[in-house]
Amino acid sequence: MSEAAAVDTHAHGAEFVDQLEPSLTPGNSGKLGMWVFLAGDAMTFGVAIAAYGALRYHNVNWPNPSDYLGITTTAVMTFILICSSVTMVEALSGIQHGNQSKFRTFMFLTIVGGIAFLSMQAFEWHHLIGERGMSIKRDLFDATFFVLTGFHGCHVFGGVVYNSVLLIRGFTGKITQAKAGLVEIAGLYWHFVDLVWILIFTFVYLI
Amino acid sequence: MTTETATNASAAPHADHETNYIAIFVYLTILTGAELLVYSMNLPTVIKIGLLVALALAKATMVAMYFMHLAMERRGLWIVAATPLFLVAFCYLMLRPDLSKRAWAHTARVPGAVTTDASAAPNS
Numbered sequence: 001m002s003e004a005a006a007v008d009t010h011a012h013g014a015e016f017v018d019q020l021e022p023s024l025t026p027g028n029s030g031k032l033g034m035w036v037f038l039a040g041d042a043m044t045f046g047v048a049i050a051a052y053g054a055l056r057y058h059n060v061n062w063p064n065p066s067d068y069l070g071i072t073t074t075a076v077m078t079f080i081l082i083c084s085s086v087t088m089v090e091a092l093s094g095i096q097h098g099n100q101s102k103f104r105t106f107m108f109l110t111i112v113g114g115i116a117f118l119s120m121q122a123f124e125w126h127h128l129i130g131e132r133g134m135s136i137k138r139d140l141f142d143a144t145f146f147v148l149t150g151f152h153g154c155h156v157f158g159g160v161v162y163n164s165v166l167l168i169r170g171f172t173g174k175i176t177q178a179k180a181g182l183v184e185i186a187g188l189y190w191h192f193v194d195l196v197w198i199l200i201f202t203f204v205y206l207i
Numbered sequence: 208m209t210t211e212t213a214t215n216a217s218a219a220p221h222a223d224h225e226t227n228y229i230a231i232f233v234y235l236t237i238l239t240g241a242e243l244l245v246y247s248m249n250l251p252t253v254i255k256i257g258l259l260v261a262l263a264l265a266k267a268t269m270v271a272m273y274f275m276h277l278a279m280e281r282r283g284l285w286i287v288a289a290t291p292l293f294l295v296a297f298c299y300l301m302l303r304p305d306l307s308k309r310a311w312a313h314t315a316r317v318p319g320a321v322t323t324d325a326s327a328a329p330n331s
Contacts, residue, residue, distance in 0.1 A: 024284045035287045046295030054306045071246065078239055085274050086232045093228075120215065140294035184276075191274040195267045206246045207256055 028181045034056050034188045046195050048151065049203055052144045063141055068132060069205050070124065078201050084113030085194045088187045096107055097120075098177040100170065107167045107183075110190065121153050122203075128199050155193045166197040231273045238266045 025031040056062045063103030087109040091140040125146075126135040166186055169175045175182065245258045272278040279289060 024281055024287065026281075032284075032287075035284060039287050039291050042291035043294055046291055047298055049297040050295055056301065058306055071243070075239065079236065080237045082232060082239070085270065086228050089226075089228045089274055129301065138240050187323055188275055190269055194274070195270045198263055198266045202242065202259050206242060 005063070023186065029183075030181065030185050034185045038188065038192045041192065042196075045151070045199075049150055049199060052148060052203065055144060056112045059140065065141075065205055065207075068141075069145070070127075071205060073120060074201055074205050077117050078197060080113050080117050081197050084110045084117070085191050087113060088190045090168065092183050092187050093177060093181065095170075095177060095183050103183070104167065104170050107144070107163060107170065110165065111160055111163050114156055114163065115189075117156055118153060118160070121149065121156075125141055125149075145204060148204055150152055152193070152196055152200055155196070157192050159173045159186075159190050162189060174207070226273050228273070231269060235266055235269060238262050238269075 012112070025035070087106045091106035091110060094104075094106060134142045134145070136143050159180050163186060166175060166183060242259060242262045245255060247263065248255070250258070271288065277285065
């Protein structure tokens with residue numbers, strides 16, 4: 001094969017590869033994968049919240065959530081998640097600019113925010129189960145509350161583990177500026193968890 | 208294109224579109240405060256629910272648009288993001304006729320378990 005032919009083949013090969021790149025998220029197929037996963041997850045949460053609304057709407061005996069659930073604690077939990085979303089975007093900004101120190105600091109703060117949220121949720125559940133006598137088996141109010149907040153809590157736990165893996169990889173030098181896309185994908189997941197909590201806080205606690 | 212260059216390529220556009228995340232954080236905090244204010248006000252139920260849902264949707268939209276960078280992404284990605292909303296609405300509307308015909312049993316609460324709002328909060 002002549003040199004010209006080799007170059008021509010290489011050029012066609014590159015063009016072929018470029019055509020395979022997803023058009024929605026150019027250069028990062030992982031990001032598109034995360035968006036599709038989140039769309040599926042949003043369906044699950046959406047149907048759960050819709051089911052909660054339907055059950056509540058058709059039940060005249062539904063208790064007033066404020067008689068059982070503490071708003072102050074959950075308002076603080078909401079604020080913590082919002083703060084952790086800001087630290088997540090700052091961590092992404094840090095790694096995109098090659099600032100490892102900024103990335104590690106803000107990713108650590110994001111993880112701390114997630115752990116604080118989970119700790120407060122555990123405290124809330126302990127209070128509701130131990131002192132208020134709530135149980136997932138007692139009635140629809142309790143069941144929907146524990147399913148919605150518990151499923152979301154599992155997602156927060158998953159996010160904490162996900163971010164912790166990235167932070168450890170950052171400390172070992174495996175997360176570099178060239179791999180900022182990995183942090184962006186993790187950020188999408190974390191912000192989605194924050195978004196879902198915003199809706200749960202309103203529909204389950206405030207309304 | 209290798210994975211390394213691929214991830215780098217995805218990072219570059221966002222570095223150019225630096226959003227003021229602190230401003231978004233302030234807006235979200237203000238909206239959360241507004242939610243608590245509406246919650247504490249003695250408004251008619253319909254208005255109260257309408258305001259709370261509107262505030263929650265505003266917060267969720269801000270998170271999706273700026274923290275999840277949907278505002279900076281290609282419009283085609285919006286279809287992926289919006290699809291669940293349509294499917295959930297479709298699912299709800301399809302199930303609603305069935306739900307309206309069912310009398311959902313709700314076990315009576317244990318007498319004395321219901322407390323006042325002030326004593327409901329674990330930290331209050």
